[in-house]
Amino acid sequence: AQTVTQSQPEMSVQEAETVTLSCTYDTSESDYYLFWYKQPPSRQMILVIRQEAYKQQNATENRFSVNFQKAAKSFSLKISDSQLGDAAMYFCAYRGYGGSQGNLIFGKGTKLSVKP
């Protein structure tokens, strides 16, 4: 069975600085999706960035970028120029390619604090 591990329960960053959140996963599949979701105190789960396993190029969305290492099964999220509004729980998630392979599998999350 696929698993997703986020080894950092909590992280802290100074406003305007850069922080990297770690995520590793385990799968025997070659095609799959990886996602980072943000969940602020409002509890609304917001899609931050996604990566498709067949793409070697790392995904970027404005201040958010990933370091996708397929062989190492690693998928870290880098937040540049951190802002107060980035404070939230961040979840890494895996999704198999096939329609019958269940659905999103989430890590336990990393709570990110941003200091002014």
Added chain:
Amino acid sequence: KAGVTQTPRYLIKTRGQQVTLSCSPISGHRSVSWYQQTPGQGLQFLFEYFSETQRNKGNFPGRFSGRQFSNSRSEMNVSTLELGDSALYLCASSPRLAGGPGYEQYFGPGTRLTVT
């Protein structure tokens, strides 16, 4: 485009009762998935519906059921509520089933269920 909406946002029920939660996906989205979020178990997949058919099911007892209507709106029902069913129930929609490029899931704000 309006996002995923869930009603009600908050609900308090008594053990043994049943409850129905509703989810309206983003316009044009045909897949609706349900997740349960608790502090202890994290985010767990309940089921996925596509074109009114249940496509995937997570590891939950038969007390948890769902359905999808022809307009893609979905409901989930929990019968004989237990204290452990207290959780945030999240609904997510996507345009299609997983497989192939460009797959994404967008979440609603959730329904906070408290069982007393």
